[in-house]
Amino acid sequence: MIDDGLVRAHRARALSPDHPVLRGSAQNPDVFFQARERCNPYYTAFPAIVQKAMDRFAKVAGRQYRLFDYAGAPDAERVVVLMGSGAEAAHETVEYLVARGEKVGLLKIRLFRPFDVSAFIDALPKTVKSIAVLDRTKEPGAAGEPMYQDILTAIGERLNQGDLPFAFPKVLGGRYGLSSKEFTPSMVKAVLDNLSAPTPKNHFTVGIQDDVTHLSLDCDSSFTTEGDDVIRCHFYGLGSDGTVGANKNTIKIIGEDTPNYAQGYFVYDSKKAGSITVSHLRFGPRPIRSTYLVSSANFVACHAFVFLEKFDMLKAAMPGSVFLLNSPFGPEEVWDKLPRSVQQQIIDKGIKFYVIDGYKVAKDSGMGGRVNTIMQTCFFAISGVLPKDEAIAAIKNAIKKTYGGKGEEIVKKNFEAVDATLANLIEVMVPQKATSAFDKPPVVSALAPDYVRTTLAKIIANEGDDLPVSAMPI
Known part of the structure; x- marks a missing residue:
């Protein structure tokens, strides 16, 4: 799609002392206004040019994009409008609700500026009665956020022109996802439910609890759109211990060697190396639109034993899920080394509990303190995503690709760690009651301010x- 000649011409326009040019010259009040308006034809033409490029892309890649993409019921009465990654979580939710008979829809904005009013109006279902516009920004003191204002203006202007193809809908504005705050299906549903409320909130927020100005929408945290056939995982690791890299390899292996789709999100502490990292992985038989973190996991792995006393590892663990712990204690003694509350969670949720002394396996294999390959092998052995032999072969192939450039010795050590892992991975028989004599200490002192x-x-x-x-x- 890219014309090499145009690329070369663009580079030739670069600033250079060999052929100096004057740019950004000052303009006085007598002509600045005219110069500013002189660019209008370019803004007018731009949406059509973008759509033409989208059409060309569709011929190359097979994916068709439009300035405004609609998804949902063709006769939708309630429509959410937003742009960016949050649109995928909304798409997932709308599909789920439409399959259950609800007349809801989603309009994804692909081109925000210049805003093509005609394309926007044409993309909306003619049955629309209410619209929620979600902005990922906060404009203190304004009458509304930018996209909300644009859409109100677009509909109002078409009404004034006398060619609005539907009755003027109720239009509400809301804010979500500031600073990458989570945006989940339960929040999308709350937005749609607000549209059908007798007295809906305008200028609302979703995803937080606003107990000051009371603008937030209540969300049902138990609402989910993910199927039971989707494997959802949490991996807790130490920064720079290789956990994230191993999980990226896991995604590649499953995405390339199985019929499953794969997704990974990685949450880092601001201190990076030596602090906690949490990998959120999903695998399933359908394309994954879940642009949010895993909140209910059927596989949880803790790569550093010390985390058990600092964080609630099993808060998101589902009933009947698997818990894999890298532990210096063997299967006979590890139970009494767990905080009492962790023991109770394992019992109450019926969790299958596995342990391995990853540091010992790593040390014996000459890998120092890096347990990433070992814990990755454990995941494949327990999850059954791939047959064991295929999984081992795929892991070793990924090791070659990842560490081949560092020398054969590094590759060999990783291979030895993989081979030694299965013999050291042991399921712990869970007692019927918690017996630990200690629990997690308070996060801060009771004497703190x-x-x-x-x-x-x-x-x-x-x-x-x-x-x-x-x-x-x-």
């Missing part, structure tokens, strides 16, 4: 998402 105990402690415990607006200092 109130703000530290009620607010900072939540953030330290990775529970900052649960804090209400009132907890934030002014």
Whole structure:
């Protein structure tokens, strides 16, 4: 799609002392206004040019995009409008609700500026009665956020022109996802439910608890659109221990060697090396639109034993899920080394519990403290995503690709670690009751100031998402 001649011409226009040019010259008030308006034809023509490029891309890649893409019921009465990655979570939710008889839809904005009013109006179903416009920004003091304002203006202008093809709908604006805040199907459903409420909230927020101005929508955290045939995993590792790299290889292996689709999100602590990393992986038989973190996992792996006393590892573990622990304690003694609350979670949720001393296997294989390959092998052995022999072969092939450039010795050590892993992976028989004599210590001292105990402690415990607006200092 890219014309090499145009690329060369663009490069030739680069600033150079060999052929100086004057750019960005100052303009006085007598002509600035005219010069500003002189570019209007280019903005007018731009949407059609973008659509033409989208059509060319469709012929090359097979994926058709439009300036505004609609998904949902053809006779939808409630429509959500948004752009960016959040649109995929909304798409997933709308498909789920439409399959259950709800008249809802989603309009994805592919080109925000210049805003093509005609293309926008044409993309909406003619049955629309209410619209929720979601902006991923906050405009303090404004009458509304940018996209909300644009859409109100677009519909109002077409009404004034007398050619609006449907009755003027109720239009509400809302905010979501600031600073990459989670945006999940339960939040999309809350937005759609708000549209059908007798007195819906306008200028609402979703995804937080606003107990100050009370603009937030209530969400049903139990609502999910993910099927039971989707494998959802949490992997807790130490920064720079190789966990993230191993999980990226796992995604490649499953995506390339099985019929499953694969997805991975990686959450890093701001301190990076030596602090916690959480890998969120999904595998399933259908394309994955879940542009949000895993909130209910059927496989949880803890690669550092010390995390058990610091974080709630099993909060998101589903009933009957698997818990894999890298432990210096063997299967006979590890149970009494777990905090009492962790034991109770394992019992209450009927979790299958596996342990391996990954550090010992790594040391014996000459890999120092890097347990990534070992824990990756454990995952394939337990999950059954691939037959064991195929999984081992795929892991070793990934090792060659990843570490081949570092020398044969590094590859050999990783191979030895893979071969030694299965013999050291052991399922722990879970007792019927918790017996531990200790529990997780408090995140901060009980003598700490109130703000530290009620607010900072939540953030330290990775529970900052649960804090209400009132907890934030002014």
